[in-house]
Amino acid sequence: MSWKDNLIKIDAYVAGEQPDKKDFIKLNANENPYPPSPEVIKAINGFDGSCLKKYPSANAVGLVKTLAEYHGLKPENVFAGNGTDDVLSLCFRAFFNSGKPIMFPDITYSFNTVWCEILNIPYEQIRVDENFNINPNDYKRENGGVVIANPNAPTSVGGDLDFLRVILDNNKNSVVIVDEAYVDFGGITAIPLLKEYENLVITRTFSKSRSLAGMRLGYAMGSPDAISAVYAAKDSMNSYPVDSVAQAVGIASIKDEKYFRETIAKVINTRNYLTEKMREIGFKVLESSANFIFAEHKTLPAKEIFEYLKSKDIYVRWFNKPRIDNYLRITIGTDEEINALLSALKEKIQ
């Protein structure tokens, strides 16, 4: 027997490619093509580095306060963590302890299943329909919790308040997590429903609409009882706090609403333009409420287009998975990047 026999055995996770070369167009990780607010850059470049000798505010008090004010909530309604992945995994740990299966769509953020397996949470994946719509009436059976990404990923399809109400009304005895990673790009937020549903928890990220993928910042909103449980989950595993620079960055980002709105408007404009142009060359493009589109071509296989674009140094995302393997997920870049993509597509298709 060797020590090597007891090493973890897993298949490596395959993330979107990050080629080493410089001149390529990266539309495969749903990053924002525009930099973070100038206020964020000022916050970093004026940061008092000497304070780093001390541990950060354990519960990111200043950031939580800023987020609460921004959303019209109280600090006890908000938990801040190191990106949505951190926040979601703590939520799973905090809420899904009934032993009953939790429910989420079969096509959604792929780490739901990972966390369930790590935390031994049983789960059921509910089939979305052929247009990738989630039927809220499917979420009616007994369960240990519900997780809905709204807008959903990688499909880009969003649901409205009525849709969310059906799910919430059917699930008063378990926590319903609504992951709003992409909501700022035209989705409908569940925040107004927080007043009515104590068991609703909303998660958000700074990575997409706030151009801060490099920083790792996310948060959850919910009733004080729900948010307390997230803190308890964090404390139970000594999960580390948001670092001091990230806390300052988050506050600066939230305070620059004008830049935020302008950036989002640009992304949405480019998305609408790309959608239209791709439809003109034979793509079915789902109606997107996110900073990416999900599209299939009427004749050319997605994999072939994916490989072709890669050969042209344009990286989009293709998932080799049942039901979606003829689709491409394309992040909205700058107009220049999107025009380069469209030229390449036209060259291939015509």
Add this chain to the structure above:
Amino acid sequence: MSWKDNLIKIDAYVAGEQPDKKDFIKLNANENPYPPSPEVIKAINGFDGSCLKKYPSANAVGLVKTLAEYHGLKPENVFAGNGTDDVLSLCFRAFFNSGKPIMFPDITYSFNTVWCEILNIPYEQIRVDENFNINPNDYKRENGGVVIANPNAPTSVGGDLDFLRVILDNNKNSVVIVDEAYVDFGGITAIPLLKEYENLVITRTFSKSRSLAGMRLGYAMGSPDAISAVYAAKDSMNSYPVDSVAQAVGIASIKDEKYFRETIAKVINTRNYLTEKMREIGFKVLESSANFIFAEHKTLPAKEIFEYLKSKDIYVRWFNKPRIDNYLRITIGTDEEINALLSALKEKIQ
């Protein structure tokens, strides 16, 4: 039944106090009293914030390369993460899958037991002797792994290479983790043993000797097989990468060796001074290889001294735990802070 019935149930973790008031002396979290290197401050204040729109280098490639060169290792020997807690929890996940109990001292870093419970790893706590020494021959029975903090916390006691060799020679079939969070303050590093023992993994933090508690940076060193398993553990749970600012900060810190050595020398000098002065007023102070001391008074109970110091706005750490509840853990502050502590102690004792 309510959704609240399924919330996580745990006792809240009690960290060292962080009073809200301003003027107090904080010697309870083993933070460094000196700021990080001026090079670190430059790295932050000159950081190109626009790059934050992209995700960080997933495996912190630049930081890993810098750390490897610094320690005379190769990049495949190094894993960088978000502080020692992150790195250690991934190591536990990566290495301790045998089903056999892992072994660590009964008095050591308190989160070993937390991770074992979260990850369902059985464990045995091996009694340290009455002087808080770890007897390496106690780590000889069949086990699933060994974790030794060297120097140990909260005792401050360090072991030498012979001590480590005994443990490693007795444990060739499981991974031996040596947590060197405090080693820079005069401990003996196990790095030279990496050449001989493929199953040795060393963890380090930037929080203490590099004055970067506010940043959350740590790393592990080991054989390529061991380090690959840590990457696999990280990938398996989508553990988020070190953020882009933290990567730049880590590199800048490592490159300023002169400042690092000077800061450590100051802390060690103050520690030696404090040790001597406390012994003069009736304390038994363990021989420390760390940036804190562990001390008990010959007549006054630790709790009484702890409360008294708190009333004087001086915060040290007292653990209400068997075997160590008559000891105080005191972090080395600036000379000024330590003199204030000594004055207060003298006032109480004489």
